Amino acid sequence: MTAKTDITTPAATASVNTTQVADSTRHHPWWHHVLSVIMCIATCTVSIATIISAWAGSIDPEDIPVAGVCVMVLPILAPILLAVFIIDVFWWRRSAVIAGLALAICLPRILSVYPLSWPPGPLPEEYKPRAWTLLSYNCAEWLDLDQKYPDDINPALSYILRTDADIVCIQEADYLSVEHSVRITSKQIDSISRRYPYIIFNDHNQLLLSKHPADALPLGYERRRYGNGDIAGYRIHIDGHVLTIFNVHLQSIGLTEDDKELYSGLTGISGHPATMIENPLQRVRTDLVAKLSAANVMRARQVKRLIQYIRKFGGTNCIVCGDFNDVPGCYALEQVEDQGLRQVYPAVGLGYMYTYNRNSMYFRIDHVLWRGNFAPHSMKRGNIRNSDHFPLLTTFVWNDDK
DSSP: OOOOOOOOOHHHHHHHHHHHHHHHHTTSOHHHHHHHHHHHHHHHHHHHHHHHHHHGGGSOTTTOTTHHHHHTTHHHHHHHHHHHHHHHHHHOHHHHHHHHHHHHHHHHHHHHHSOBOOOOOSOOGGGGGGEEEEEEEEOGGGOOTTOOSOTTSOHHHHHHHHHTOSEEEEESOOOOOTTSSSOOOHHHHHHHHHHOSEEEEOTTSOEEEESSOEEEOOOOOOGGGSTTOEEEEEEEEETTEEEEEEEEEOOOOOOOHHHHHHHHHHHTOSSSOGGGSSSHHHHIIIIIHHHHHHHHHHHHHHHHHHHHHHHHHOOSSEEEEEEOSSOTTOHHHHHHHTTTOEEHHHHHOBSOOOOBOSTTOOOOOEEEEEESSEEEEEEEEOOOOSSSBOOEEEEEEESSOO
16 A cells, blocks of 8 residues: 655645735734734833933933933833833733833832832831931921911921921021011920920021931032032931931922923813913923923032032931932932932832922922931821921831940
């Protein structure tokens, strides 16, 4: 019996393969393939934009001023990238690989904006003898911007007294005087003086209130050389430890009320839609971006000066706190972290938090960083709205009894 031999010519094979491909393409309508291409392009665009935004803080704004502006959009781009990734998983898995890779590349920076630390519980009893608190607060010169607090007291000072923090670092402070026009009472001043025997105020509107012995560091900071940024340093003796604190207020953006209204209109959050703003895109490019870039350059110069102070005076136990006027992932924070300090909120916080509370510009621009023989247990944001900044109250615990 003779076996049959199946002889298939190359032409026949090609015909079969062509038929199989044609059959496979008929499984999806044409619009499915169009949407797949659109999703692939969108995925690549969002992935690249997020990577640039996440790591633009590594670039010195003095070299590329607009790099600091790119960092500011990470809180918006990160959720978009996550949403794109989820859609791609169910729609076009090849694009999901691109989005997943971008998420992995950006993850450290995304977690600094949206931390996932387990919320701390109450302070354990065994920690309390070694615990102490730090309040950082831009008080907007003791004003009451919303004018909704009682007329006979200053709300910022009342909040400080209620908080009863061991150390208080104030930015944009003013002299504590009953002659001041912001309802500071003699009773409040007396209470502050009794509560905080160590008070240090400089000409740059930086104020320290401390329950523990404190001295000002001879920084020699010249404000006229560094814009409107302020840096003050203190040496504090607390619980047998020596602690160095730098109270900072880096360059403000200098936005006018019109600029802020423009931003609110473009975000669609305020009552003024973008269509009511004349040439919004042009104004964003010429006004907002230009001012943001200029402020980034000045903050870069200021933080380089701050780094010199940290290297000279920082010591083992060091805190940098205050109004950075910049967001997580920015050049200033990265430079401070390069000195061995860590941000408190990503270490103990959960989810997005903002500290600036005006004109729909909900960014976390106030920060606390630490290094040394202690660690943060918790950070709480105060809800007082007399200022355009929320205060930050951090509880620290020494690692030992000495």
